Amino acid sequence: MTMPVLELRDVSRTHGHDDALVRALDHVSLAVAAGEFVAVMGPSGSGKSTLLNLAGGLDAPSSGDVVVEGNRLGGLTRSSLAQLRRRSIGYVFQNLNLIPSLTAAENVMLPRELDGVPIRRARREALAALAEVSMADLADRFPDDMSGGQQQRVAIARAVVGDRRLILADEPTGALDSNTGEGVLRLLRTRCDSGAAAVLVTHDARHAGWADRVVFLRDGATIDETPPLDVPEALLAGGRTP
Amino acid sequence: MNAPALRAALRIARRDAWRAKGRSLLVVALIGLPVFVLAGADIAYRTWQVGPAEKIERAIGAADIEVQWFGGAVVQDPKGWLGNGGIGWQGASGPRPTTAQMLAQLPAGSRAIERRTNENGTQIRTQAGLKRAKFVGMDYADPIARGLVHQVSGRAPANEHEVALTAALSASLGRHTGDQIHLVGPDRDVTVVGVVTDASHRNAQTVFALAQLVAPAGPLSPADSSGWLVDSPGPFTWQQVLHLNSVGFGAVSRTVYLHPPPKSQVPRSFGGSSPSSTAVLASGGLIAGMALLEVVLLAGPAFAVSARRQRRDLALIATVGGRPADLRNVVLANGVVLGLTAGVLSVVGGLIAASIGIPTLGRLVDAVPGQFDVRPLEMLGLAMVSLLTALAAAAFPARGAARTDVIAALAGRAGVMGTRKRVPVLGSIVAAAGALLAIGGATASSGTVPILTGIVILEVGLIICTPALLGLAARLGRHLPLAARIALRDAGRNRSSAAPAVAAVMAAVIGAVAIVIGVASSSAQQRSNYRPVLQNHDGYLTLDGTQSKRAPDIAAALRTAMPSAQVLVLRAPNQDCSANDPTCTTSQVGFELSGEAARRAFQQGRYQGGMAPQTVFDDGAAVAALFGTPVPSAVAALRAGKAVVLDSTAIHDGTVTVTATTVAATAADSGPQPSHPHTITIPAVVVGQGFAMTQLILPSSMAPRLGVTLQPAGVLVHSSRAPTDREMQVADGALNRIDDTLSLYVESGYHNANSWLLLALIAAAAVIAIAAAVIATALANLDSRTAMVTLAAVGAGPHTMRLLSMARAGVIAGIGTAIGVVAGFVPPAAWVQATRRIAGPPIPDEQTLGAQVTLVVPWLPIAAALVGIPVAAALVAGLFTRSRLPADRAAE
Numbered sequence A: 001m002t003m004p005v006l007e008l009r010d011v012s013r014t015h016g017h018d019d020a021l022v023r024a025l026d027h028v029s030l031a032v033a034a035g036e037f038v039a040v041m042g043p044s045g046s047g048k049s050t051l052l053n054l055a056g057g058l059d060a061p062s063s064g065d066v067v068v069e070g071n072r073l074g075g076l077t078r079s080s081l082a083q084l085r086r087r088s089i090g091y092v093f094q095n096l097n098l099i100p101s102l103t104a105a106e107n108v109m110l111p112r113e114l115d116g117v118p119i120r121r122a123r124r125e126a127l128a129a130l131a132e133v134s135m136a137d138l139a140d141r142f143p144d145d146m147s148g149g150q151q152q153r154v155a156i157a158r159a160v161v162g163d164r165r166l167i168l169a170d171e172p173t174g175a176l177d178s179n180t181g182e183g184v185l186r187l188l189r190t191r192c193d194s195g196a197a198a199v200l201v202t203h204d205a206r207h208a209g210w211a212d213r214v215v216f217l218r219d220g221a222t223i224d225e226t227p228p229l230d231v232p233e234a235l236l237a238g239g240r241t242p
Numbered sequence B: 001m002n003a004p005a006l007r008a009a010l011r012i013a014r015r016d017a018w019r020a021k022g023r024s025l026l027v028v029a030l031i032g033l034p035v036f037v038l039a040g041a042d043i044a045y046r047t048w049q050v051g052p053a054e055k056i057e058r059a060i061g062a063a064d065i066e067v068q069w070f071g072g073a074v075v076q077d078p079k080g081w082l083g084n085g086g087i088g089w090q091g092a093s094g095p096r097p098t099t100a101q102m103l104a105q106l107p108a109g110s111r112a113i114e115r116r117t118n119e120n121g122t123q124i125r126t127q128a129g130l131k132r133a134k135f136v137g138m139d140y141a142d143p144i145a146r147g148l149v150h151q152v153s154g155r156a157p158a159n160e161h162e163v164a165l166t167a168a169l170s171a172s173l174g175r176h177t178g179d180q181i182h183l184v185g186p187d188r189d190v191t192v193v194g195v196v197t198d199a200s201h202r203n204a205q206t207v208f209a210l211a212q213l214v215a216p217a218g219p220l221s222p223a224d225s226s227g228w229l230v231d232s233p234g235p236f237t238w239q240q241v242l243h244l245n246s247v248g249f250g251a252v253s254r255t256v257y258l259h260p261p262p263k264s265q266v267p268r269s270f271g272g273s274s275p276s277s278t279a280v281l282a283s284g285g286l287i288a289g290m291a292l293l294e295v296v297l298l299a300g301p302a303f304a305v306s307a308r309r310q311r312r313d314l315a316l317i318a319t320v321g322g323r324p325a326d327l328r329n330v331v332l333a334n335g336v337v338l339g340l341t342a343g344v345l346s347v348v349g350g351l352i353a354a355s356i357g358i359p360t361l362g363r364l365v366d367a368v369p370g371q372f373d374v375r376p377l378e379m380l381g382l383a384m385v386s387l388l389t390a391l392a393a394a395a396f397p398a399r400g401a402a403r404t405d406v407i408a409a410l411a412g413r414a415g416v417m418g419t420r421k422r423v424p425v426l427g428s429i430v431a432a433a434g435a436l437l438a439i440g441g442a443t444a445s446s447g448t449v450p451i452l453t454g455i456v457i458l459e460v461g462l463i464i465c466t467p468a469l470l471g472l473a474a475r476l477g478r479h480l481p482l483a484a485r486i487a488l489r490d491a492g493r494n495r496s497s498a499a500p501a502v503a504a505v506m507a508a509v510i511g512a513v514a515i516v517i518g519v520a521s522s523s524a525q526q527r528s529n530y531r532p533v534l535q536n537h538d539g540y541l542t543l544d545g546t547q548s549k550r551a552p553d554i555a556a557a558l559r560t561a562m563p564s565a566q567v568l569v570l571r572a573p574n575q576d577c578s579a580n581d582p583t584c585t586t587s588q589v590g591f592e593l594s595g596e597a598a599r600r601a602f603q604q605g606r607y608q609g610g611m612a613p614q615t616v617f618d619d620g621a622a623v624a625a626l627f628g629t630p631v632p633s634a635v636a637a638l639r640a641g642k643a644v645v646l647d648s649t650a651i652h653d654g655t656v657t658v659t660a661t662t663v664a665a666t667a668a669d670s671g672p673q674p675s676h677p678h679t680i681t682i683p684a685v686v687v688g689q690g691f692a693m694t695q696l697i698l699p700s701s702m703a704p705r706l707g708v709t710l711q712p713a714g715v716l717v718h719s720s721r722a723p724t725d726r727e728m729q730v731a732d733g734a735l736n737r738i739d740d741t742l743s744l745y746v747e748s749g750y751h752n753a754n755s756w757l758l759l760a761l762i763a764a765a766a767v768i769a770i771a772a773a774v775i776a777t778a779l780a781n782l783d784s785r786t787a788m789v790t791l792a793a794v795g796a797g798p799h800t801m802r803l804l805s806m807a808r809a810g811v812i813a814g815i816g817t818a819i820g821v822v823a824g825f826v827p828p829a830a831w832v833q834a835t836r837r838i839a840g841p842p843i844p845d846e847q848t849l850g851a852q853v854t855l856v857v858p859w860l861p862i863a864a865a866l867v868g869i870p871v872a873a874a875l876v877a878g879l880f881t882r883s884r885l886p887a888d889r890a891a892e
């Protein structure tokens, strides 16, 4: 088996001390390989967001190791972590993913520009990423002039631009109607099928159906892990490797 | 640091500035206003600062040289009387040479015209009286004088019966081309044939005539700057100037002025900048620095609020791989964008204002401006000042942005930024060091620089402490009513915007308190140093021996001219033998004062100025005027043949001992020969009330017993109000017709000349303080819109909201004012210490003038500020809230 894109090894995250101790994540281990789409489910407060924050290096575990593309995050400096997010990890959140004062293209360009890529090349790459999510026409629109679904597509384009291999999505469909939500998931599925790894936090069992695997969390601990369900839509989307 | 990332930050800032137009406009205005003023002032300064070519033309017209006669051996600055070093000469000066004699020292082919200037001027008879004007004798129509005078109308004087007037003088006299005027200097009637303007002084009041009409004030008199304007065949070199020096002439040559000789060729070192110029520059820089610091503090909250509103954006940038530095740059970029905008707008605005203002408002200024002069480098510098101000204002929030708690921001939780323990300690140390430097640092040579530096350091230290103080205040507010409690907590939580606002209030209050105390102290000192020589509004005119014969005419003239209640001729023995009269004698009449009496008399100013004789002979008529109020006891005493004294210590057993000493004027040549003094002892009464400039009033029957003859010694004009300018003109005119050396002194009391400026400064400081609090409150309200809506949702009415808003403003203004009032004592204390240190230890003699400066604290205005500024800020904030609340609701 090839090296997983993301690996959590016995990761815990606690807040506070003693009586006020909160175990946001409790000895969780998880490996996501390239091309794999993993859904994380669980009730509110079960530690889903904490897991994603740890996976992206926004938060540091109290114990255990997080490894992204072979890099142990605990051993990295803040700026190396930032570099990892520019080059390897893409985030998509529930809403307000985009910077309102930047156009769609500029939002997508941002990680590349922060990485020092010259503006013209960054824009070329951004337009290509937008084209992949069928948003090329709206490249110069501001987020305020786009629908929620369109905004999420732009967010996904930004999460993958620069050939990033790990997509962390925290309820990306939470603010969308179900049709639009399906579209966003189909897009994530496609990215995984073309080689990326994705972790999707969701409430919705139907959405989990797009995933290869579902991890259930409760009170910060993994309680179950299922093999993928066969969902017709997923097959219809095509291109899925068995 | 990479360019694409910076460009992205600037792009975000640019768009954000455009999206939040109101806030951007506020910041641009705050930062731009001082730069706008500075830009306009710089252009005006440069425009009025005439270049050397223009300067020499204004001084000598089209001439190649101006030559003046000094006699002896002249040593001069290459720029002569136009230079810093000036001119010096040694040895006897002979009579002024003729033009031909002067020309003999110059290259053949030189041509000269005379310019005679009498700074004492001439007098012109007006309807009201006499008008003094500068008198210049020069044929300004000659091509040599071209550029000195501009003919407005009419023509140049062509003979001795014609003059031209400057426009300002013509307007002041109401005389124009064609009118006749009477000159008093050379006593003659002349015709005004033209109106002109002076090349450098718009308001110059000058009479121009041909040279022969002006009698020079006399060689080497400071009022005399007569000389020749010379057209020489070639450029006039420094060697030629040195030759003229050797034969007693000083010269200003156009060539030498524009191309000064090397130092080695100048006999003595002339010029050099005054030693204090760097100190003045440093003080100016520090004051400008404090003003900019205030701007930084005022603009700071705006940047803090925009940074907090950008929190989610900043978190998103972090999730896509932004480093802390990138987040900081995004906030700093706000400063770059707004600072540059403010810089460009204010410099362009200053340029436009100057180009409109100089030709219009500039006319009100006496000095004639030169070429419109814009220095691109200075304008660029000012734009940079604006940029740096904005960057400084954005720096504090930018530091916070770099430490954004990404997870909290993404979750929509407000992260509270704590203050590290060491920070307030560091701030206190810095503040204390600043105060010490200010109070202990100033010496005579260093001037105000250490004081100002100390104050800047003190302010910086206090600013460092402010966030911690806010945290402390938030904890102390636990038991306050809801609105005040929320306001205090908000200020504690949103330190990045509250702290600069509090600091802005503080800095403004420091300024106001410092000015109030400083001015109160200095005017107390001046007031205690001021010695009136008469009762307020009264006038006195001293008469010499010859003038005393015309006392009735003089009194009559003053009676018509002045708004007087009483005009009295005071009689005393003669004290002044100015007339060439061998029989003239002078007498001193008086009594020994005890030390205590002398001290008191001194304090009351009775010995100052020598305005009236110390002893006056009167039978009761002058009493009311002398004391400013009827004193029946004094009148009765004089009528009964008793003396009136003002000090009880002069009296022993109801009597006073008076001595008269008479000296003959002719004795002055052969040394003092006092005739044997007469001493008498007479009953006396003490009159303590009122103010009289005279120590002793004797009935006139005592004069023979003292062996003195009485004569009018002066005219006292007792008035109930101050004479107007016009009345003074009429009086001067009338007196001048009688004798042109008569002059009337009018006591106008102690004037605090700066009181209006002072009030304006204090008002400005208060407005800035209130504005700072209100701006910060408006921003805080905007910032906590969600909290406000939540409050509204749980049933808080608009009343509570307004109260909350008022409490916010009150808290910010209150904390700032409290710190400011305390710190405001430092600058005046520093000034008092410096003044004392420079003046040296006090001289024990109590009679010395120049009472020591002491710190005078006007508690009332300070207490008013302490209460008034927070209350005013709260009220203004309350007014704003009412109109805002419905919009806020609609917005959510």
Ligand SMILES: Nc1ncnc2c1ncn2[C@@H]1O[C@H](COP(=O)(O)OP(=O)(O)O)[C@@H](O)[C@H]1O
Pocket: A015, A016, A022, A023, A024, A042, A043, A044, A045, A046, A047, A048, A049, A050, A051
């Ligand atoms: N900064 C924090 N301080 C204290 N508790 C926290 C903090 N962040 C998260 N938690 C707790 O950790 C648990 C998991 O939170 P989270 O990962 O956000 O859950 P989910 O995303 O599944 O709803 C919750 O109980 C939450 O209260």
Ligand SMILES: [Mg+2]
Pocket: A048, A049, A050
């Ligand atoms: Mg969550």
